[in-house]
Amino acid sequence: MEFKLSDRLNLLPPYLFVEIDKAKRIATAEGHDIIDLGIGDPDEPTPREIVDSLYKAAQDSKNHHYPLDQGSSIFRERIAGWYRERFGVILDPEKEILPLIGSKEGISHLPLAFINPGDVSLVPDPCYPPYKGGTILAGGTPYLMPLIEENNFLPDLKRIEKQALKKAKIIYINYPNNPTASVCEKGFFEDVAIFAKKYNLIVASDAAYSEVSFDNYRPASFLKVEGGKEMGAEFHSLSKTCNMTGWRVGFACGNEKIIAGLAKVKSNIDSGVFNAVQMAGVTALDIADKHLGRMNKVYQERRDALVDGLNKLGWVITKPKATFYVWARLPKKHKSSIDFAGMVLDKADIIITPGVGFGESGEGYVRFALTVSKERIIEAVNRLKKVI
Ligand SMILES: *Cc1c(COP(=O)(O)O)cnc(C)c1O
Numbered sequence: 001m002e003f004k005l006s007d008r009l010n011l012l013p014p015y016l017f018v019e020i021d022k023a024k025r026i027a028t029a030e031g032h033d034i035i036d037l038g039i040g041d042p043d044e045p046t047p048r049e050i051v052d053s054l055y056k057a058a059q060d061s062k063n064h065h066y067p068l069d070q071g072s073s074i075f076r077e078r079i080a081g082w083y084r085e086r087f088g089v090i091l092d093p094e095k096e097i098l099p100l101i102g103s104k105e106g107i108s109h110l111p112l113a114f115i116n117p118g119d120v121s122l123v124p125d126p127c128y129p130p131y132k133g134g135t136i137l138a139g140g141t142p143y144l145m146p147l148i149e150e151n152n153f154l155p156d157l158k159r160i161e162k163q164a165l166k167k168a169k170i171i172y173i174n175y176p177n178n179p180t181a182s183v184c185e186k187g188f189f190e191d192v193a194i195f196a197k198k199y200n201l202i203v204a205s206d207a208a209y210s211e212v213s214f215d216n217y218r219p220a221s222f223l224k225v226e227g228g229k230e231m232g233a234e235f236h237s238l239s240k241t242c243n244m245t246g247w248r249v250g251f252a253c254g255n256e257k258i259i260a261g262l263a264k265v266k267s268n269i270d271s272g273v274f275n276a277v278q279m280a281g282v283t284a285l286d287i288a289d290k291h292l293g294r295m296n297k298v299y300q301e302r303r304d305a306l307v308d309g310l311n312k313l314g315w316v317i318t319k320p321k322a323t324f325y326v327w328a329r330l331p332k333k334h335k336s337s338i339d340f341a342g343m344v345l346d347k348a349d350i351i352i353t354p355g356v357g358f359g360e361s362g363e364g365y366v367r368f369a370l371t372v373s374k375e376r377i378i379e380a381v382n383r384l385k386k387v388i
Contacts, residue, residue, distance in 0.1 A: 011136050015129070016357035020341070024351055035380045037368045038351040040178065040325065042243040044298070047291050050242060053283035057276035067272035070263060071099030071251075075278040079251055082285045087221035089229070095256040096229075098263050099273050099281070103208055103237035103250030106262055107172075108134030109269070110204055110233070113261035114169050115140035122164070122171040124155055126179055126358030126365075128206065131172040143168065146361040149329070153182035157195050165199050174206040176219055176322030179358045179367040183213075183322050186220050193227035202258055203232035208250075211241040211292050213322035214300040223254055233258040240324070242284040242291055249273050249281045299324045302370040302377050309381030315388060324370040327355070331388045337366050348383040 020038055028034055045051075057063050070076070076093035083089045091097055100106040108130040111121060117139035123131040125144035132142040143164040145155035155173075173192055175184040189205075196203045205222035213219055222228045233254035239245040252262060266272070273281075306326055307319045317328045334340045337354035344350050353369070355362030370377070 008137055008139060012133055013129070016338075016354070020351060020353070020357075023342075023345055027345065027349065032349045034349050034351060035372060035376050035383075036351045037370075037372065037377075037380065038353050039371070040240070040369045041245050041371060042240065042295075042324070043371045043373070044243050044295065046243045046247070047284075047287060049287050050244065050280050050284050054276055054280040057279035060276075063275035063279070065275075067275045067278065069267045069272060070094075071097070071272060072275055072278045075099055075251075075281050078282045078285050079253065082288075083221070083223075083253065087224050089221050089223045091223075091253050092256070096259055097251060097253045098259050098266075099278055100235075100250045100252055100266075101270060101273055102239060102248040103206070103235040103252070104130050105248075105266075105270070106250065106252045107131065107204065107206060107235050108137070109265045110202075110258075110262055111135045111138035111140055111170060112265045114202055114258075118167065119169045120164050120167040122155075122160060122168050122201070124172060124174060124177075125360060126355060126362030127172070128174060128178050128208075129358070131174075131204075131206075132359075135170075140169075141167075144359065144361070147177070147180055147182075148361065152184075153177060153180040153327075154184060154188055157191060168199060168201055170202045170204055171196060172204045172206065173222070174208070176209040176213065176320075178209065178323060179325055179353070179355065179362065180327045180365075181320035181323045181325040182327075183217065183219060183320075186225060189220065189222045189225040189228065192222070193225050193231055196231040197227055201231070202255075203228075205232055205234040205254075207234050208237040208240055209323040210236065211288060212296060212299060212324055214296060214303065214319075215321055217321040219322060229254055231255065233262070238281055238284045241288055243295070244284065247277055247280065249277050249284075251281075298374075299370050302372075302374050305374050305377045306368060306370065306381065309378065310384070313381070313385055313388060315384075326368040326370065327365055328368065329365055335364070337363055341366055344384070344387060347387045348380075350380050350383060 115138040121135040147153040237250040355365030
């Protein structure tokens, strides 16, 4: 029997990371000591208080039922409190906050609520893949906004073509940024809010890394700027903030119509986040600051070990102010990020991600994830000395 994939599935870009995973498995099976700087998944465990909180909530049979579509009121209230303290933004927990099964879930379902076939989403390139994937699955077309170094990896809004703007419904922005590790000033958020209003666009602000930052830099919220809450929704994740990638919990907040649209999609597809996990989410927001005070120091030390180490080898890279990634232009003589990453795996047993895997404007770069110990990072630099 032949089962033909739907056209929309065939339109999805190939997932490069599957290939990297395969290469890693083969090398590991052959006994190589692989240093994996590929995937952005925190190596440290979820803080003990959060695990305890889940354990306690899981024992309460009240939590064994379907959660509310709109999420637990306790979690929503805690999110509202956190937003007020952290960003100075006031949110109505009834209408402006929606718990998610990880922020990826909300980011990729948003187009189903607002995109018709033929509509366009404006997406940064390179980018976190679900902006494109979610748009394509909804029958829309991603329009790429190149992020280039000369423009500090910000999209140039003036260069977006009028034809695309006519059909555009959503603009995705993501600062601090994955994969480029760049940050933006408040002025950029203000420009985006004005631009969105002019062209009637929903701003989807992916703030997954808002809490991972260094050197006293504190990322702001898009919802804080004038017009932000009118035009946008912001997506947060507890995955990177509190080492909870496997738990699948995040949240969207912002304009109530955007939140309501997303909630309607979700109520037709899933039944929300396990209540006990939402209770653990409350604890995560309670302890986030304390946890991040320590964790961000750890990432900062790793960042310094990697960037200082590579700079000493003559590979000049600037230190990022946020995220646990380092985005590096390929050393001279190298052109293809896939060839370079392949060579580094072959000769140094190190996994890094080729920039082109995040989009064509990522070609010429590679991404290092700072999710192994400082000792392993120093070891990686020593190995790279011999091959670059
Ligand atoms: C990791 C990541 C997310 C998704 O995190 P969830 O685990 O789904 O909450 C979203 N955006 C970016 C840019 C990420 O790197």
